[in-house]
Amino acid sequence: MAVLSLENVTYRYKNAQRAAVSGISCEFEEGKVYAVVGASGSGKSTFLSLLAGLDLPTEGTIRFQGDSLAELNLDRYRRESISMIFQVFHLFPLLTVMENVCFPMELCGITPKDARPRAAKLLEAVGIREEQMKRFPSKLSGGERQRVAIARSLASNAKIILGDEPTGNLDGENTQNIMDILCELAHKKGYCVILVTHDMEVAEMADVSFRMKDGNFVS
Structure with a gap:
């Protein structure tokens, strides 16, 4: 069954x-x-904002696990059901790497004591060393x-x-390294990963690719 569907x-x-x-x-x-x-202006960013529940369609329906986004609590949907990765990272510059990863867990009511070991495991899983977890984002490479x-x-x-x-x-x-991580998350842990990009090499590494032009998918 589709986790997200657009009609x-x-x-x-x-x-x-x-x-x-x-x-x-x-x-x-x-x-x-x-x-x-797709190229700039093709509608990719608007499409992504619709999937994220930042906007609702003017016409048609987006469903999450069968339920229309228009009928869901969108704040809860964005907090619990989706996560975003951006081109410019959007890490908090005055928080350490560890604190950046703990932050969304603490928003969900997890105590800092319980959040830190989970954050450490997540960081280790993507290749961040223990010593790097204490740094501020400005001290890391892109x-x-x-x-x-x-x-x-x-x-x-x-x-x-x-x-x-x-x-x-x-x-x-x-x-290549980032795409390897995202593909592993999808293929081994069951995540649904949806990327908008202008990079054809990234599209070729995906399982399914759509080309967008003038607001629609084209073959």
Whole structure:
């Protein structure tokens, strides 16, 4: 069964002449990596914001595990069911690596004492050493910061990972490393990973790729 499904989804910004997303129907399953590739202005970012529940469709329906997002508590959906990875990492600069990963767990009511060992395991799983966990993000490389961002995205136990150009600031080697981690999360641990990107190499590493143009998927 699809964890996310879209039925003829359209989204139009107020006073816009054309829809940013136009009549998309598709499904996303656990255990797979999906890539939505397209040029700037093709509608990728709007599409991702709809999946994240930041906006609701102007027309059509998005369902999470069969339930329409329009009928769900969207704050809870964003907090518990999805996690985001961004191109610019969005780590808190005044928190250490460890504190950055603990933060979403503490938001969910987990005590700092219980959050730290889980955060350490998540960081170790993405290749961050114990010594690096005490550093501030500015003391890490771009690839290391993206690894921390992935660890933080896993801290909420959400099984859907949404990536907004997550490799856009990385070189080829680090792009491969990050994609290896995301593919392992999908294939071995059952996550549903959905990435929007302009990078065709990233799209080729995904299990399923969609090309987006003028707000719709094209073959």
